[in-house]
Amino acid sequence: MSDKKTAVVIGGGIAGLATASLLAREGLNVTLLEARSELGGRAGSWERDGFRFDTGPSWYLMPEVFDHFFRLLGTSSDEQLTLTRLDPGYRVFFEKHSDSVDIAADRATNLRTFERIEPGAAAALEKYLDSARDTYIVAVRRFLYSTFASFRTLLVPDVLTRTVRLARLLLQPLDRFVARAFTDNRLRQILGYPAVFLGSAPSMTPSLYHLMSHLDLEDGVYYPDGGFTEVIEAIARLAGNEGVDIVTGARATAISTSVTRGRTTVTGVRYTDSTGVARHANADIVVSTADLHHTETELLPEALRTYPEKWWEKKIAGPGAVLVYLGVRGTLPPLAHHSLFFTEDWAENFGRIFAQPTSVPDPASIYVCRPSATDGAVAPAGHENLFVLVPVPADPTIGGGGVNGEGDAMVEAVADTVIEQIADWAGIPDLAERIVLRRTVGPADFERDLNSWKGSALGPAHTLRQSAFLRGKNVSAKVDGLFYSGGTTVPGIGLPMCLISAELVIKRLRGDTSTPALPEPL
Known part of the structure; x- marks a missing residue:
């Protein structure tokens, strides 16, 4: 075991866990460092008073990508998850139209x-x-x-x-x-x-x-029974089975390097542990699944940055988000598992998010997830669980959230507005008075908790100049042995893309320039 190459993976979201698992299967000794006390990153979980909320991703699409990843580790989606195909896949409410539209399975x-x-x-x-x-x-x-x-x-x-x-x-x-x-x-x-x-x-x-x-x-649109935290737990379990050493409360502070014969090579990661003690994890290979902007501008000195601040000045951040988690007394049959609320004037709506000067749209096109429509375990009996996403500018000055109205004023005002909007458009006039639990999250939380560039909820937008090979490489041009994975590098945003990004690290290590997915073991 001591002759094996060592790898350190920064970040315990889905990309970090998947990358660590595949590296371990490649025969490396792998340590994963996660800054927070829990795994999942954006795909986290929050529980209070019998309610359990997925804190981020909630659409299970591209099931074949998940199944392929699981098969690379000798298992399958069927063995790891119980999936329900949603019908309708989602429901759409439109401003100035009284009838909603269901998109079927x-x-x-x-x-x-x-x-x-x-x-x-x-x-x-x-x-x-x-x-x-x-x-x-x-x-x-x-x-x-x-x-x-x-x-x-x-x-x-x-x-x-x-x-x-x-x-x-x-x-x-x-x-x-x-x-x-x-x-x-x-x-x-x-x-x-x-x-x-x-x-x-x-x-x-x-x-x-x-x-x-x-x-x-x-x-089709699917739902993993138990919520998306089940996906994270399944991949974390597989990582453990592969021998990955998962360390939580370990905040990376720098990627360490050395110079030999004029070549800069990665040597490990400096981090502080859960007690605040500075430590160093030696590594032949480092994969950062943290936000690429944070990795490049905070964990590397300026001379070793492939993507310095001037590179980011020309890029477009995806939208920020105000998230609202609601525990609601009674039932909410007008809402499907997934519901979308679209404003009439999209040009104005998106213009306020992306065009300078930015501002919070009002009314906003929003997304509402009601997982309790499918999964009775996410809310107490006689109650419903709602997750609301409001796209806003990627701007941390909008503020952060809190529990039961304790967030920053602008974030709480957005929450109040969209609760009223849902009540009005979906025909639930008493929605506000039936809320028994409320938590908000704002762009400042994304910046602080996830080191997200500009407080974006997703990462760099998929515009023409920020897609495919124009999105940026998943390997450092200046530090040998340093790789990137996750939604801020190729191939892009979303849980399936994060799983693929883990596989692309393996391709880089193997020198594999092929375009199909890696062959699956027999």
């Missing part, structure tokens, strides 16, 4: 829904989803699992024959692509909203990402 029903809203839209959606599926298949096979260390691997027939089409999809924004095929604003919003999951806006996101509609309108 099957394509045929969704075609009928679109046709009912706009005559001729079923045929248009057929073509749209065929295109989305084709683009998704190519993206998974050629782009998502690529480190882009070599572009020769992209000179293959399934890419070359689509070159003109892919170029058009990259250069045309999603909102205009959708508008070519659909007239009704409600349908345009349903197809454009996936841009928000990518930390962007429909007008800023390449239409290549229309592939997302294949996932929610055709492939």
Whole structure:
């Protein structure tokens, strides 16, 4: 064991746990350092008074990515999780429209829904989803699992024959692509909203990402019983089985290096332990899954930064968020497991988030998760559990949250407004008076607790210049043995992308420039 190479992984979110697991399976001695007392990062959990809230991700999409990852570790999603396919996948409420729209778990029903809203839209959606599926298949096979260390691997027939089409999809924004095929604003919003999951806006996101509609309108939306904390616990369990030493309360303070024959090489990570004692973990390899901006500008000296502050000055942060966790007495049948609330004027809504000077949208397009619709274990009997996400500018000065109204004034005001909005649009007039537990989180919390750049809830937005190989490499250009993983590097935002980013570290170590996912063990 002493002859094995050693690796230190910074960060105990899903990317850190997944990376540590795969490194250990590669035969390395792995230590994972997590600054907080609990694992999960953005995909955390909070419990109070019999309520259990997922604190971040709540959409389980791309199930084949999860299953592939589990199979790399000799198991499967079926063995690790119990998944429920949601039907409807989600419900949408629209400003100035009294009727909501359900997006079903099957394509045929969704075609009928679109046709009912706009005559001729079923045929248009057929073509749209065929295109989305084709683009998704190519993206998974050629782009998502690529480190882009070599572009020769992209000179293959399934890419070359689509070159003109892919170029058009990259250069045309999603909102205009959708508008070519659909007239009704409600349908345009349903197809454009996936841009928000990518930390962007429909007008800023390449239409290549229309592939997302294949996932929610055709492939289906799932829920892991017990919540997303079950996903984290499953991967943490597998990491332990692989021999990973998981250390919580260990805050990384610097990545240490040495110079030999003019080459700077990583030597480990300096950190403070849970008692405040300064320590050092030796390593032949370091993988930081912390926010890339934090890693580069706080854990490395200026001379060793691949992505210095001037690089970030040209980048666009994804939106910040005000999160509201609500424990509610009684039932809330107007809300599905997932509900979206869309304002009429999206240009104004997104403009206030991304255009200078920024401001908090009012009213805002918001997302509401009601996991108690599916999982009775997340709330006491006779109560419901709500998670509300309000996209706001990536601006820590908006403030932080607190429990039962103790957060900063602007954050609590946003919470008050959206509670009233949900009550009004969904027809739950007594919602506010039925709230028995309330907690808020704001951009300042993301900055403080997760070292998030500008307090963004997601990371750099998926614009044209911040996607694929333009997002940045997952390996340091100045420090040998230093790698990056997580939502702020390739391939991007979301739990499936974080799992893939872990796999890309293994590809870098192996010198593997192929584009498909790694072969699974027999």
